[in-house]
Amino acid sequence: MLHDLIIGMAGSGGDGIVSAGESLMSASAKEGYYAILTKSFGSQIRGGESSCRLRVATTPVLNPGGALTVAVALNWEDFLRFGGELPVTADTVVIYEQKTGIEPAAIPLSVRPAVVLAVPIADLAMKSAGTLQAKNNLVLGLLAGWFGLGRQAILEGIRKKFGRKGADVLLGNERAYTAGLAYADEHPLAAEKRLSPPQTDGRKRQVIDGNEMCATAALFAGCKFFGGYPITPATEIMERLQREIWKHGGSLLQAEDEIAGIAAAVGASFAGRKAMTATSGPGLSLKAEVLGLASVVELPLVCVNVQRGGPSTGLPTKSEQADLFAAAFSAHGDTVRPVLAPISVEDVFGVTVEAFNIAEEFQTPVILLSDQEIAQRKDIVDPIDTSRFKLVERLRPIGRELEGYTRFRLTESGISPISHPGMKGGSYLAAGIEHNERGEPCSSGEMHEKMNDKRLNKLKPLQRRRDLFLMEGDPAATIGVISWGSVAGVALEAVRTAQAQGLAVKLLIPKLLYPVAEEIYQEFFASLQRCVVVEQSHQGQLHRIIRMWTNVPREFMSLARSGANPIAPDTIVRRISEMARPATRTTVTTLVPTLSNQ
Amino acid sequence: MAYTAKDFRSSLKPIWCPGCGDFGVVTALYRALVNIGRPPHEVAFISGIGCSSRIPGYTTAYGFNTVHGRALPVAQGIKMANPDLLVLVAGGDGDGFSIGGGHVPHAIRRNLDLTYIVMDNHIYGLTKGQLSPTTPRGAKTSSSTYGSMEDPVNPLLYVLAYGAGFVAQGVPADMDGLTRMIEEAIRYPGFAFVNIQSPCVTFGDPEDQMKVQKTKMRKLAAEGHDSANRLRAMELAQEYGTALYTGVFYRNPNPPATYDSQIRARQRNQQSAVTAAAAVAA
Numbered sequence: 095m096l097h098d099l100i101i102g103m104a105g106s107g108g109d110g111i112v113s114a115g116e117s118l119m120s121a122s123a124k125e126g127y128y129a130i131l132t133k134s135f136g137s138q139i140r141g142g143e144s145s146c147r148l149r150v151a152t153t154p155v156l157n158p159g160g161a162l163t164v165a166v167a168l169n170w171e172d173f174l175r176f177g178g179e180l181p182v183t184a185d186t187v188v189i190y191e192q193k194t195g196i197e198p199a200a201i202p203l204s205v206r207p208a209v210v211l212a213v214p215i216a217d218l219a220m221k222s223a224g225t226l227q228a229k230n231n232l233v234l235g236l237l238a239g240w241f242g243l244g245r246q247a248i249l250e251g252i253r254k255k256f257g258r259k260g261a262d263v264l265l266g267n268e269r270a271y272t273a274g275l276a277y278a279d280e281h282p283l284a285a286e287k288r289l290s291p292p293q294t295d296g297r298k299r300q301v302i303d304g305n306e307m308c309a310t311a312a313l314f315a316g317c318k319f320f321g322g323y324p325i326t327p328a329t330e331i332m333e334r335l336q337r338e339i340w341k342h343g344g345s346l347l348q349a350e351d352e353i354a355g356i357a358a359a360v361g362a363s364f365a366g367r368k369a370m371t372a373t374s375g376p377g378l379s380l381k382a383e384v385l386g387l388a389s390v391v392e393l394p395l396v397c398v399n400v401q402r403g404g405p406s407t408g409l410p411t412k413s414e415q416a417d418l419f420a421a422a423f424s425a426h427g428d429t430v431r432p433v434l435a436p437i438s439v440e441d442v443f444g445v446t447v448e449a450f451n452i453a454e455e456f457q458t459p460v461i462l463l464s465d466q467e468i469a470q471r472k473d474i475v476d477p478i479d480t481s482r483f484k485l486v487e488r489l490r491p492i493g494r495e496l497e498g499y500t501r502f503r504l505t506e507s508g509i510s511p512i513s514h515p516g517m518k519g520g521s522y523l524a525a526g527i528e529h530n531e532r533g534e535p536c537s538s539g540e541m542h543e544k545m546n547d548k549r550l551n552k553l554k555p556l557q558r559r560r561d562l563f564l565m566e567g568d569p570a571a572t573i574g575v576i577s578w579g580s581v582a583g584v585a586l587e588a589v590r591t592a593q594a595q596g597l598a599v600k601l602l603i604p605k606l607l608y609p610v611a612e613e614i615y616q617e618f619f620a621s622l623q624r625c626v627v628v629e630q631s632h633q634g635q636l637h638r639i640i641r642m643w644t645n646v647p648r649e650f651m652s653l654a655r656s657g658a659n660p661i662a663p664d665t666i667v668r669r670i671s672e673m674a675r676p677a678t679r680t681t682v683t684t685l686v687p688t689l690s691n692q
Numbered sequence: 693m694a695y696t697a698k699d700f701r702s703s704l705k706p707i708w709c710p711g712c713g714d715f716g717v718v719t720a721l722y723r724a725l726v727n728i729g730r731p732p733h734e735v736a737f738i739s740g741i742g743c744s745s746r747i748p749g750y751t752t753a754y755g756f757n758t759v760h761g762r763a764l765p766v767a768q769g770i771k772m773a774n775p776d777l778l779v780l781v782a783g784g785d786g787d788g789f790s791i792g793g794g795h796v797p798h799a800i801r802r803n804l805d806l807t808y809i810v811m812d813n814h815i816y817g818l819t820k821g822q823l824s825p826t827t828p829r830g831a832k833t834s835s836s837t838y839g840s841m842e843d844p845v846n847p848l849l850y851v852l853a854y855g856a857g858f859v860a861q862g863v864p865a866d867m868d869g870l871t872r873m874i875e876e877a878i879r880y881p882g883f884a885f886v887n888i889q890s891p892c893v894t895f896g897d898p899e900d901q902m903k904v905q906k907t908k909m910r911k912l913a914a915e916g917h918d919s920a921n922r923l924r925a926m927e928l929a930q931e932y933g934t935a936l937y938t939g940v941f942y943r944n945p946n947p948p949a950t951y952d953s954q955i956r957a958r959q960r961n962q963q964s965a966v967t968a969a970a971a972v973a974a
């Protein structure tokens with residue numbers, strides 16, 4: 095029996111492949127499995143090719159996984175369009191539409207899988223349900239029959255979904271599903287490929303994506319204002335918030351552009367409320383100027399950037415980790431804005447709350463770098479224990495501080511109490527122009543130096559926040575891996591696999607990407623001879639930022655590739671075992687950072 | 693408690709050139725605020741960047757001197773976050789109708805209860821005399837040595853066309869008129885726009901100066917204009933750049949619900965829906 099199963103399916107828009115994936119996902123949650131569902135589309139608005147991957151397991155799933163255990167192709171053209179997103183190996187069970195007319199021995203793949211099943215999917219759907227629209231439920235029957243995925247839960251799901259659409263429709267879809275089950279039972283697989291029964295603790299798990307998690311966390315953190323502009327793949331944050339935020343006494347503005355969105359959020363923060371904006375790469379570029387304003391007037395603000403392939407419109411529906419430079423460096427002037435990145439859908443909760451807390455505590459804009467994968471994939475997540483989180487509120491002036499109030503008082507910590515309109519005695523001028531302690535415009539070099547000290551030094555304690563880093567593995571290992579964002583989940587699995595193979599290796603996952611926590615990296619590097627940074631950008635942006643700020647190990651390498659080219663756990667395991675071999679004199683990586691695109 | 697102009701004047705000394713029209717604007721504003729009678733700490737005063745945008749610093753309100761062109765969106769965020777505040781917005785013609793021009797229609801159609809004051813000097817003052825969006829065709833400026841080749845925007849017609857509920861124009865040459873119209877704009881429940889022909893003594897056209905204004909200005913009230921007549925207001929506004937009308941061009945006699953009042957209503961409805969659901973569940 096298997097503990098971990100990866101199904102990849104592709105078809106054209108009308109085939110309902112993604113909806114089948116969603117049905118499997120909710121059935122898996124109900125049965126007590128853990129799973130990750132990722133969907134991928136061409137960039138057409140409707141129709142076009144679509145695919146999904148479901149990784150379902152008995153223990154928490156860290157990433158969408160690499161090679162498929164099962165591949166389902168409703169037609170080969172669409173399947174092949176997803177290339178590396180649906181990798182097939184010799185061990186993959188391939189199920190495809192017989193009607194394609196291709197012989198099992200002639201399927202258009204570069205590998206020869208041992209098990210290739212041509213199934214008359216369309217014919218069976220027509221026969222059982224009388225409509226081709228039931229093809230996806232027939233596929234669900236096949237998958238449930240062959241791989242032991244929640245037979246009953248899927249049926250209940252079908253009843254719930256089609257129950258409202260009339261008795262005929264429901265009956266047809268039920269019949270298609272049972273026909274699939276029957277076909278699987280009549281054509282058993284040669285080798286056992288069933289998933290082990292789930293281990294549940296009885297707690298109700300939820301199926302949720304990263305954007306929805308972000309919105310939920312923002313409300314929990316006390317967000318009372320959102321200003322934004324629609325952009326894939328961040329829009330769902332706004333869509334979700336606009337349904338809920340009013341109930342929390344807040345409000346939301348779909349602005350005329352990204353600049354207005356963040357400007358309104360800065361305004362709301364000036365008015366004393368926790369505020370947020372969300373966007374993707376092109377929008378982040380537009381917001382850059384106002385982020386600078388928030389830094390200089392020291393107003394808390396959370397700016398979510400859900401990364402997609404770039405530059406410009408780039409690959410708007412695919413994941414990439416190439417906005418790190420933009421997040422860290424697109425400010426003008428001497429500014430540091432904290433940049434945080436979550437590593438999974440569940441982690442989005444904590445990191446979003448942290449982003450609000452840091453923004454409030456340090457009176458600074460914070461960039462939350464999510465990515466398309468985390469934002470739009472669905473995870474089965476254990477209930478979140480919200481009692482673990484403390485909520486931070488900005489320091490406000492009290493009593494005597496409101497007599498002759500000095501908004502930008504030069505305090506030891508660099509943090510000065512912040513008033514808001516309506517507070518008697520707290521009036522001040524928030525000015526983008528450099529100012530003195532009272533907020534009055536001031537162009538003295540001496541005051542500018544002091545204010546820069548204040549704004550930059552106040553963030554220093556952040557760089558010692560060990561809780562914003564995950565460390566795993568053998569602390570004395572000479573081989574290290576660093577990874578961030580959604581790719582960190584892949585690295586985590588790879589490091590565990592490598593350890594299980596007897597390799598001494600350790601992993602560092604920064605959730606605080608900027609400012610660079612020099613001490614924490616330096617400690618991690620102490621035992622290392624070789625280290626690789628794994629990420630999804632062509633330049634290896636974190637690799638370069640770390641080199642900019644720390645003394646890196648002698649061999650400090652980059653395993654980086656452009657977005658839309660998923661990195662599989664195997665690839666990292668292979669790199670770790672290569673690193674475990676003794677060094678040869680031909681190693682060039684000390685001189686030239688590898689921009690390997692393997 | 694009654695306030696005096698002193699309560700609204702900050703200790704900062706304006707950086708404006710002696711004789712700049714903006715001095716008159718800030719004085720009229722102090723007077724209008726005295727008449728309104730809200731305490732300074734309940735006033736939020738937002739501006740962009742420019743000579744004129746320095747104005748919040750010269751008041752005792754909560755001031756926010758933001759970035760070039762973005763005063764309106766910042767102000768809307770403030771008003772949405774706290775509808776109880778009196779929110780004023782100000783800036784230059786460049787700030788409002790060039791870099792920030794795209795925000796104006798949206799502020800108007802949303803109709804938050806804001807007062808937007810533009811100090812229209814037909815020039816970029818702070819950057820020392822370049823073409824502004826309201827500079828007349830043919831004008832020679834530091835960025836148009838051989839004369840401007842473009843037509844100016846017409847701020848009055850612009851905001852009237854988008855449906856602003858209150859539109860007025862004033863000049864510092866007429867302090868009483870200016871004070872009254874700012875006060876009326878603040879009292880108007882919704883988006884109110886006041887275009888002030890505020891001369892730039894340093895880079896402006898000699899024909900725009902206060903002395904000339906005094907002879908050129910024509911009071912709309914004296915012309916018998918009915919400020920409830922929007923089409924007539926638009927006709928008069930066509931003459932921007934030739935005739936210098938002052939006073940209220942348009943005041944919507946039936947102001948529609950403001951965005952901020954709708955926010956309050958939605959918060960109440962949604963919150964009571966939650967309470968009702970909880971009561972059912974209990």
Ligand SMILES: Cc1ncc(C[n+]2csc(CCOP(=O)(O)OP(=O)(O)O)c2C)c(N)n1
Nearest residue numbers: 741742743744760784785786787816817818
């Ligand atoms: C993004 C940006 N671009 C350009 C500038 C430079 N700048 C400052 S004020 C200004 C124009 C000022 O003209 P106006 O808004 O009409 O105000 P005035 O100074 O005439 O009162 C310009 C171009 C800036 N501060 N920010």
Ligand code: SF4
Nearest residue numbers: 709712743817892893
């Ligand atoms: S440059 Fe013109 S607008 Fe600016 S302060 Fe001087 S007179 Fe006023």
